[in-house]
Amino acid sequence: MDLHLSIDPDQPLAAQLYRQLREAILGGRLQAGERLPPSRYLAERLQVSRKTVSEAYEQLLAEGFTSTRVGSGTFVSSLAQSAAPTRSAATSLLQPAARWRRLPVAPFDSPVQGWRYNFAGGTVSMRRFPLAAWRTSLQYALRQMSQGSGFYAGVQGQPALRQAIARYLALNRAVRCDWQDLLVTQGAQQGLSLLAQVMLEPGDRVAMEEPGYTPARSCFQSAGAEVIGVPVDDEGLRVDLLPANVRLVYVTPSHQFPLGMPMSLARRLALLEWAREHRVLIIEDDYDGEFRFQGRPLEALQSLDRHGLVAYLGTFSKTLYPQQRVGYLLMPPGLHEALVQAKLLGDRHGDSLQQLALAHFMERGEFARHTRRMQRLYAERREHLLLRLQGDLATWLQPIVPMAGIHLAALLRPGVDPERLASEMRSRSIGLDSLAAFYQGPAQAGLLFGFGCIELDDLQAGLDELRLALQAACQ
Structure with a gap:
C-alpha cells in the first residue's frame, strides 16, 4: 500500500496520523480488509518515531x-467501512420538506465581484466607506464591551x-417610532423571516408586488405560503387587484x-x-429610501398607519456595506411579543460589537456625513447613466426613471x-441582472442597472461594451 500522508x-x-488514517478509511481510500503498513516501515517513511505510529494505530x-x-498485522475493519458515508446515501435517505424542494435556487447567492463591469x-x-471613522467606533x-459582564445581551x-435608529427614522423618514419597539436584525432578510414565522401557517396566502423582490417571495414560500403576485403601475401596487383571504401584503412603497x-x-391610503x-x-420594506434625487420625499407608509398594521423594515446594507449584516424591524404592537420570542429562539441576539460601533458611528454624526457624501456620488452616477440610456443606448433601452434608490x-x-444579449454580456464580463428574475409569471x-458599486470610469466603459452587446443581439 502506498498511501499519501503528510505530517x-x-x-x-x-x-x-490518526486523523489522516481515519479519513482514508471513511473516505474509501483504505478498503475493508486492507492491511496497514507495519509500524516500523511507516515510521521510517514519515521520519517519526515508531511510538508515534503505534499510538495512532492503537487509537x-x-x-x-x-x-x-x-x-499478520493490522487491517481495516469491515464495520468501519460500512459506517463510511456515501454520496448516494446522503442524497437519497434524507430529503428536506416538500416546500423547500419546490423553491428556486436563491438568485442572489452567486458571487458578483468577478465581473469586470459590475452593475x-x-x-x-x-472604497468609499470611511474606514478610519469606523475603526474609531x-x-x-x-x-465598552471590556467593561461589561460578558453575559448574553438583550434580544x-x-x-x-x-x-440612534429611532432618532434617525423620526428625522429622516418621518417614522413614528418608540425605540423600545425596534428589533435589531441580521439584515432586513432576517426581519422578513421572523415576520413569516409569526404570521404564516402552511397554506396561507401572501400578496406582493409583481415584479417583486425574489428573496422575499422565497422566504414566504419557505414558510409554506402561497404567494400571489399583484401587478404594479406608475402609482405602485394595484390595490384594487389585491386578492381575498391573504395574511399579509409585502410592498416597497418608497422605491418599488x-x-x-x-x-x-392615494394608493398608500x-x-x-x-x-x-x-x-x-403590511410589510413595508424601505430598503434604500435614504437616497432621493428629485421630487419631494414621500413619508414612510408606516407614518400614515393609525391601526398598528405596518411592520417597517430597514437595513444598513445600502448605506454602509452589505457584509455588516445589520437591519431593523419596527414591530407592530400586536406582534411585538411573538417577534421577540422568534428572535430569541433563532439566534438570541446579533453581534454586540457591530451594534455598539454603529451606535457610536451614528451618534458622532459619521453616518449622516457618509450618507450625504454618497448621495452626491450616486446622483452623479445616476445622471451619467441616464444620459447614456436616454442617448446613444435609447435605440435598444427604455429607462424607467426613478426618484430614489x-x-x-x-x-x-x-x-x-x-x-443572445445575456450571452453577449457574459462574454464581455458585464454584470447586469435581467428583470425576468423578479417576475413570478410572464x-x-x-x-x-445598479450603480452603487461601480466607479464612474467603469460605468462609462461598461456602457460602451453594453452598446456593442446590444448591437450584436439585434443582428
Whole structure:
C-alpha cells in the first residue's frame, strides 16, 4: 500500500496520523480488509518515531476502525467501512420538506465581484466607506464591551443603537417610532423571516408586488405560503387587484423593487384602508429610501398607519456595506411579543460589537456625513447613466426613471433578443441582472442597472461594451 500522508512537525504527530488514517478509511481510500503498513516501515517513511505510529494505530484499534491478526498485522475493519458515508446515501435517505424542494435556487447567492463591469443591484463599494471613522467606533465598542459582564445581551439589540435608529427614522423618514419597539436584525432578510414565522401557517396566502423582490417571495414560500403576485403601475401596487383571504401584503412603497416608481399617496391610503378592513399585516420594506434625487420625499407608509398594521423594515446594507449584516424591524404592537420570542429562539441576539460601533458611528454624526457624501456620488452616477440610456443606448433601452434608490430598470425595446444579449454580456464580463428574475409569471424583458458599486470610469466603459452587446443581439 502506498498511501499519501503528510505530517506537520509543529502539530501533535500521533493525532495527525490518526486523523489522516481515519479519513482514508471513511473516505474509501483504505478498503475493508486492507492491511496497514507495519509500524516500523511507516515510521521510517514519515521520519517519526515508531511510538508515534503505534499510538495512532492503537487509537484506531480502540475505536473499531481496525483489527489485528496475530502474526499478520493490522487491517481495516469491515464495520468501519460500512459506517463510511456515501454520496448516494446522503442524497437519497434524507430529503428536506416538500416546500423547500419546490423553491428556486436563491438568485442572489452567486458571487458578483468577478465581473469586470459590475452593475449588480443592491451593492455598494467599500472604497468609499470611511474606514478610519469606523475603526474609531470599533475601538470604542471594544472598550465598552471590556467593561461589561460578558453575559448574553438583550434580544432586541443594544439600546444605544435602537435609540440612534429611532432618532434617525423620526428625522429622516418621518417614522413614528418608540425605540423600545425596534428589533435589531441580521439584515432586513432576517426581519422578513421572523415576520413569516409569526404570521404564516402552511397554506396561507401572501400578496406582493409583481415584479417583486425574489428573496422575499422565497422566504414566504419557505414558510409554506402561497404567494400571489399583484401587478404594479406608475402609482405602485394595484390595490384594487389585491386578492381575498391573504395574511399579509409585502410592498416597497418608497422605491418599488425592481421597477423604481414610488407608491402614490392615494394608493398608500387605499392600501391602509384595505388592510384595516381585512385585518391584514403590511410589510413595508424601505430598503434604500435614504437616497432621493428629485421630487419631494414621500413619508414612510408606516407614518400614515393609525391601526398598528405596518411592520417597517430597514437595513444598513445600502448605506454602509452589505457584509455588516445589520437591519431593523419596527414591530407592530400586536406582534411585538411573538417577534421577540422568534428572535430569541433563532439566534438570541446579533453581534454586540457591530451594534455598539454603529451606535457610536451614528451618534458622532459619521453616518449622516457618509450618507450625504454618497448621495452626491450616486446622483452623479445616476445622471451619467441616464444620459447614456436616454442617448446613444435609447435605440435598444427604455429607462424607467426613478426618484430614489441606487438602481434603475430599463426595458428592452422590440428587436433585441434577451437570450443572445445575456450571452453577449457574459462574454464581455458585464454584470447586469435581467428583470425576468423578479417576475413570478410572464416577464417584461429588461435590465436592472445598479450603480452603487461601480466607479464612474467603469460605468462609462461598461456602457460602451453594453452598446456593442446590444448591437450584436439585434443582428
